Amino acid sequence: MPKTIYSFLILFLCFSCNSETVEPAATTTETIYFPPLTGTIWETKSIASLGWKQAAVQPLLDYLELKQSKGFIILVNGxxxxxxxxxGHAASTNWYWASAGKxxxxTLTGIAQQEGILNINNKVSQYIGTGWTSETLAQENLITCKNLLTMTSGIEDIANGDDVSxxxxQYKADAAARWAYHNVYVKLxxxxxxxxxxxxxxxxxxxxxDKIGMDGAWFQSGNNSVYGSTTRSMARFGLLMYNKGKWENNIILNETYFNEATTTSQNINLSYGYLxxxxxxxxxxxxxxQLTIPGSIIPTAPNDMFMALGKNDQKIYVIPSKKMVVIRMGDAADNVNLALSDFDLTLWAKISALYQ
Structure with a gap:
C-alpha cells in the first residue's frame, strides 16, 4: 500500500466521541433498524438472542486479530x-476502502441516472468529450458508461497499471468483448x-x-481516488444496500438499478455486477x-451474498438471506493482494460457525 495512504490516515480527521450502543425493545416482528444520521447511538442485538453459538465468537476474533484486522462489524437487520x-484501531479511526469503494x-452512477442527468447506455465521450483514451474514435465511441460499470471497456488492463491518462x-478489444478488472471505472x-x-x-x-450519516472523504493516492471512513460508516453503506437502496423510507438509489447492480451484468464474468x-x-x-474458474467465489459463504472487495482485504459482505451485513477493515491478511484471497474462505467458515 503506497505511503500516501498511511500519511493520509495520520492526517485524516478522526471523531473523538465514544460510540454508544443500545439494546432495542423486544418486538414480535422486528423491523429493520437504521441508526440516527447524527450521534453515535446504534442499537445492538446479542449473540444469545439470535440463538447463535457463543463458543464460536472467540475463534473468530482470534482469527481476525491474527490476520491483521483493524475493524470488524456484523449487523443483523441493521x-x-x-x-x-x-x-490499535478504534471506532473513531478512519481507514481506506481501497477498491471496495468502487x-x-x-451507487452514485445509479443516483445520477435516476435523476435523469445521465444514461448508463450512452457512450462515455458524450459526457467527457472524445480523446479520453488513445483509441481510434470509432473504438472509443463503443465504450459506454455501462462498460465501465461492468469492467468490459476493452481497454488494456495490465501494461499501464492504474494510470488513466x-x-x-490503450485498445485491447472492442467494448463488451472482454472482461478485465481495470481502474478506468474512475472515469465515471x-x-x-x-x-x-x-x-x-x-x-x-x-x-x-450525508443522506445516510456517513463520515469520511475521498483522497488521491497515486492514480487512484480512494475513500476513507470509520468502520461504522462502511457499515452504514452496507446497510443501505441490504435494504435495496432505501434508508428508512427514503429512496437513495432506486430498486431497479440496485437489482441490476447486484446481479450478473454480462456473460463473461458471471460473478460481477456493476462494480x-x-x-x-x-x-x-x-x-x-482471463481464466474462467468454475464454482462460487467463496463456497464457505451464502450463495446470495454480494460483495465490495478492496485491496488488502477491505470487505463489505451483504447477505440478504441472513439479514446480515459484515464489514472488515485492516491490513492485508497475508501478503498484499487485490480483491480476493484465501482469507475470505477461512473467514466465512468462522462466521458461518456462529449460526450453523
Missing part, C-alpha cells in the same frame, strides 16, 4: 451483533461531475454520504486474469 477493533461510484488507455466520476455540473465530492456528499462481486455463481474471473 443492529450491531459484533463490533470489534484490533491492532461500489460507491456504482489518455496515453495509458468525471462523467458524473460533468453531467451534474458539480464536483464529484460535492455530488457524492449531498446525494449519498459489485457476486457469490454463488457458476464461475468467476480474478483480477488480471
Amino acid at each position: 443492529r450491531i451483533v459484533m463490533e470489534n477493533y484490533f491492532n 461500489t460507491l461510484t456504482s 489518455p496515453s495509458s488507455l 466520476q468525471d462523467v458524473i461531475a460533468q453531467a451534474s455540473g458539480q464536483t464529484w465530492n460535492t455530488y457524492f456528499n449531498t446525494k449519498l454520504r 459489485w462481486w457476486l457469490n454463488g455463481k457458476a464461475s468467476y474471473h480474478l483480477p488480471q486474469s
Whole structure:
C-alpha cells in the first residue's frame, strides 16, 4: 500500500466521541433498524438472542486479530451483533476502502441516472468529450458508461497499471468483448461531475454520504481516488444496500438499478455486477486474469451474498438471506493482494460457525 495512504490516515480527521450502543425493545416482528444520521447511538442485538453459538465468537476474533484486522462489524437487520477493533484501531479511526469503494461510484452512477442527468447506455465521450483514451474514435465511441460499470471497456488492463491518462488507455478489444478488472471505472466520476455540473465530492456528499450519516472523504493516492471512513460508516453503506437502496423510507438509489447492480451484468464474468462481486455463481474471473474458474467465489459463504472487495482485504459482505451485513477493515491478511484471497474462505467458515 503506497505511503500516501498511511500519511493520509495520520492526517485524516478522526471523531473523538465514544460510540454508544443500545439494546432495542423486544418486538414480535422486528423491523429493520437504521441508526440516527447524527450521534453515535446504534442499537445492538446479542449473540444469545439470535440463538447463535457463543463458543464460536472467540475463534473468530482470534482469527481476525491474527490476520491483521483493524475493524470488524456484523449487523443483523441493521443492529450491531459484533463490533470489534484490533491492532490499535478504534471506532473513531478512519481507514481506506481501497477498491471496495468502487461500489460507491456504482451507487452514485445509479443516483445520477435516476435523476435523469445521465444514461448508463450512452457512450462515455458524450459526457467527457472524445480523446479520453488513445483509441481510434470509432473504438472509443463503443465504450459506454455501462462498460465501465461492468469492467468490459476493452481497454488494456495490465501494461499501464492504474494510470488513466489518455496515453495509458490503450485498445485491447472492442467494448463488451472482454472482461478485465481495470481502474478506468474512475472515469465515471468525471462523467458524473460533468453531467451534474458539480464536483464529484460535492455530488457524492449531498446525494449519498450525508443522506445516510456517513463520515469520511475521498483522497488521491497515486492514480487512484480512494475513500476513507470509520468502520461504522462502511457499515452504514452496507446497510443501505441490504435494504435495496432505501434508508428508512427514503429512496437513495432506486430498486431497479440496485437489482441490476447486484446481479450478473454480462456473460463473461458471471460473478460481477456493476462494480459489485457476486457469490454463488457458476464461475468467476480474478483480477488480471482471463481464466474462467468454475464454482462460487467463496463456497464457505451464502450463495446470495454480494460483495465490495478492496485491496488488502477491505470487505463489505451483504447477505440478504441472513439479514446480515459484515464489514472488515485492516491490513492485508497475508501478503498484499487485490480483491480476493484465501482469507475470505477461512473467514466465512468462522462466521458461518456462529449460526450453523
